[in-house]
Amino acid sequence: MxxxxxMVHGAFSPADFLVIAPVAVCFLFGAVLLMARKRVEWHPFVxxxxxxxxxxxxVALLLKVAADGPQTMMMxxxxxxxxxxxxxDMLGALFAATAGFVALCAAIYxxxxxxxxxxxxxxxxxxxxxxxxxxGAFLTGDIFNLYVWFEVLLIGSFGLLILGSEHEQLDGAxxxxxxxxxATTLFLITTGYLYGLFGTLNMADIAQKAGRFENDGALxxxxxxxxxxxxxxxxxxxxxxxxxASYHTPRFVVSALFAGLLTKVGVYxxxxxxxxxxxxxxxxxxxxxxWVAILTMLAGALGALAQSDLRRLLNYFVIAGxxxxxxxxxxTDPGSGAAPAVVAGAAQAAGTITAATGDAAAAxxxxxxxxxxxxxxxxxxxxxxxxxxxxxxxxxxxGGTAARLSGSSSLFAMGGLWRQRPGLAALMLVFLLSVSGLxxxxxxxxxxxxxxxxxxxGLPLLGAVxxxxxxxxxxxxxxxxxxxxWRNPPERGAGTDGASFPPQKEPVPLLSMLPxxxxxxxxxxxxxxxxxxxxxxxxxxxxxxxxxxxxxxxFGGGS
Amino acid sequence: xxxxxxxxxxxxxxxxxxLFSIFVLLRGHNDPGGGFIGxxxxxxxxxxxxxACGVGPVRRALYFHPMAISAAGLVAAVVAxxxxxxxxxxxxxxxxxxxxxxxxxxxxxxxxLFDIGVYLxxxxxxxxxxxALEERExx
Numbered sequence: 001m002x003x004x005x006x007m008v009h010g011a012f013s014p015a016d017f018l019v020i021a022p023v024a025v026c027f028l029f030g031a032v033l034l035m036a037r038k039r040v041e042w043h044p045f046v047x048x049x050x051x052x053x054x055x056x057x058x059v060a061l062l063l064k065v066a067a068d069g070p071q072t073m074m075m076x077x078x079x080x081x082x083x084x085x086x087x088x089d090m091l092g093a094l095f096a097a098t099a100g101f102v103a104l105c106a107a108i109y110x111x112x113x114x115x116x117x118x119x120x121x122x123x124x125x126x127x128x129x130x131x132x133x134x135x136g137a138f139l140t141g142d143i144f145n146l147y148v149w150f151e152v153l154l155i156g157s158f159g160l161l162i163l164g165s166e167h168e169q170l171d172g173a174x175x176x177x178x179x180x181x182x183a184t185t186l187f188l189i190t191t192g193y194l195y196g197l198f199g200t201l202n203m204a205d206i207a208q209k210a211g212r213f214e215n216d217g218a219l220x221x222x223x224x225x226x227x228x229x230x231x232x233x234x235x236x237x238x239x240x241x242x243x244x245a246s247y248h249t250p251r252f253v254v255s256a257l258f259a260g261l262l263t264k265v266g267v268y269x270x271x272x273x274x275x276x277x278x279x280x281x282x283x284x285x286x287x288x289x290x291w292v293a294i295l296t297m298l299a300g301a302l303g304a305l306a307q308s309d310l311r312r313l314l315n316y317f318v319i320a321g322x323x324x325x326x327x328x329x330x331x332t333d334p335g336s337g338a339a340p341a342v343v344a345g346a347a348q349a350a351g352t353i354t355a356a357t358g359d360a361a362a363a364x365x366x367x368x369x370x371x372x373x374x375x376x377x378x379x380x381x382x383x384x385x386x387x388x389x390x391x392x393x394x395x396x397x398x399g400g401t402a403a404r405l406s407g408s409s410s411l412f413a414m415g416g417l418w419r420q421r422p423g424l425a426a427l428m429l430v431f432l433l434s435v436s437g438l439x440x441x442x443x444x445x446x447x448x449x450x451x452x453x454x455x456x457x458g459l460p461l462l463g464a465v466x467x468x469x470x471x472x473x474x475x476x477x478x479x480x481x482x483x484x485x486w487r488n489p490p491e492r493g494a495g496t497d498g499a500s501f502p503p504q505k506e507p508v509p510l511l512s513m514l515p516x517x518x519x520x521x522x523x524x525x526x527x528x529x530x531x532x533x534x535x536x537x538x539x540x541x542x543x544x545x546x547x548x549x550x551x552x553x554x555f556g557g558g559s
Numbered sequence: 560x561x562x563x564x565x566x567x568x569x570x571x572x573x574x575x576x577x578l579f580s581i582f583v584l585l586r587g588h589n590d591p592g593g594g595f596i597g598x599x600x601x602x603x604x605x606x607x608x609x610x611a612c613g614v615g616p617v618r619r620a621l622y623f624h625p626m627a628i629s630a631a632g633l634v635a636a637v638v639a640x641x642x643x644x645x646x647x648x649x650x651x652x653x654x655x656x657x658x659x660x661x662x663x664x665x666x667x668x669x670x671x672l673f674d675i676g677v678y679l680x681x682x683x684x685x686x687x688x689x690x691a692l693e694e695r696e697x698x
Contacts, residue, residue, distance in 0.1 A: 012647050012648060014644060017650065024637050024641065028634065031631070031633035031634045034633075035630040035634070037630075073650055075649060075650055075651045077648055077652045122626075
């Protein structure tokens with residue numbers, strides 16, 4: 001009797017299982033590949049269709065969420081809030097689909113760049129394990145479960161990080177694992193406080209109950225601790241130092257996935273927890289977040305200018321990108337206490353932005369519903385995060401190809417790649433322009449939205465720093481292109497770091513350019529036709545600012 | 560640790576412990592026990608065998624590589640969840656069948672399959688670490 005009341009009743013169709021399928025498929029493929037660990041030559045032929053399947057499921061899930069709103073499945077049919085919920089809204093679906101796309105590209109690239117020994121260490125099984133964790137983090141609706149997925153993806157990433165067991169890699173992995181474990185421990189402790197206060201771990205349930213608590217110190221403490229934990233994960237200033245210390249040691253394809261995905265999981269968790277669950281506390285912390293954003297952007301851009309190694313330079317690009325995303329999270333809705341004129345201005349800004357993207361039809365509902373500055377800025381931040389996942393992965397993969405062609409990743413030793421591989425040079429140029437935020441590529445529109453959002457919300461300094469960072473990154477990108485591609489190859493021994501000479505050049509098959517081409521297609525399409533993506537990120541941002549649909553999907557149906 | 564007494568008793572001890580670990584595993588649904596603790600007992604049994612007789616005999620006795628055992632457990636755990644797709648219930652819902660074998664009713668369920676999966680993951684993972692450590696020691 002009691003059990004019957006605690007269980008959800010109702011039949012599920014196979015389409016409902018899309019919510020859980022990305023995680024289940026990743027683990028199934030990873031486990032099967034681990035069982036066939038001796039048959040290394042088969043791995044790519046199983047892994048690439050596997051990642052294609054995951055991407056297909058992610059896209060189907062995205063379409064389903066776009067059509068029907070947030071989707072929930074309770075594990076083991078236990079009724080919310082007792083059971084573990086998997087709840088997917090537009091935000092989670094967008095991140096999961098982008099992650100699936102990037103993972104497929106990385107798997108194809110790895111097929112052509114990984115040596116046999118590295119595959120024997122279990123590259124593809126670890127990749128599936130990590131993707132299972134990443135997908136789980138994007139899809140879960142339970143905050144403790146989110147912690148578990150963080151741990152799962154960490155275990156997968158440890159394995160990928162030390163692939164090859166080189167001395168330098170172990171050094172980087174020690175820093176990486178120690179600091180990430182500190183961050184996850186902080187996450188766990190904070191979740192303990194949260195459970196002590198609310199008595200529930202279901203995010204929809206917390207979102208419902210958070211309003212009933214008075215805005216005293218306890219909730220602010222929890223919100224601040226989450227900001228520190230996720231800020232560390234995302235490598236935001238002043239907790240960014242672990243990233244440049246460890247991301248340059250593994251293989252390029254591993255760095256690519258880490259730079260693209262793992263920091264963004266931290267950003268996603270921050271959006272989900274701080275903005276959706278604790279909006280008043282987020283408003284209190286907004287000034288702090290805006291300073292974190294400003295310093296992260298500057299630290300990233302100046303760090304990139306100072307580097308002479310391609311991979312270390314890209315590490316700082318990641319940090320600058322994180323700062324730009326944080327800028328979008330620093331904007332709050334002034335509705336709680338500020339002048340209504342600001343709200344109207346923001347609505348007008350939203351209208352003009354959408355009009356500028358050339359989609360008049362989308363502008364009408366935007367104006368009608370008066371989105372606050374927060375929705376506008378958050379939409380820009382989500383767009384920038386998706387762009388950053390794709391572009392950072394692409395930059396590392398292109399950089400890896402360039403380094404293999406010239407036998408070194410030092411900018412002093414590279415050169416002449418424009419003549420050697422014009423196709424690669426053109427793709428690299430596209431990615432570099434995109435990461436600097438220049439049109440007509442994917443980095444341009446989110447920066448426009450973010451800068452306008454910042455100015456409309458009365459944060460001119462934040463907007464100015466976004467623009468300044470864009471300029472500094474353009475300079476750093478120009479350095480990369482001028483040194484590695486444009487100029488003639490340097491004389492042998494002319495490099496300042498003599499250690500990398502004589503260069504070990506490797507042949508690069510043409511087919512390994514396919515993933516770069518796939519990523520470039522996304523970058524160009526998102527730059528030229530941004531309105532479809534802006535439409536989706538707008539829905540995602542609205543869903544976070546007003547989680548009624550999210551809560552309804554957990555508690556409304558199924559009983 | 561290659562004393563005669565230890566080397567003589569270790570195989571019996573190992574066999575008993577593995578048997579006990581399976582008992583703990585199957586007991587786990589309604590009583591204290593389960594896949595995780597059962598797996599730990601089995602892994603320590605293998606570790607004892609490794610200390611007494613060396614790592615080579617343990618690897619030969621296991622036949623499969625410990626990581627492959629771990630992976631098989633992961634597959635079993637995921638498959639336990641996937642059964643619910645065909646039953647049309649929420650993922651990981653417990654499903655039971657009660658077939659009669661030789662006049663005895665046997666309770667088979669997806670939670671049991673999941674627990675066996677956990678058991679295999681723990682046996683594979685822990686014994687893989689233990690054997691690697693013991694191997695280094697003998698170098």
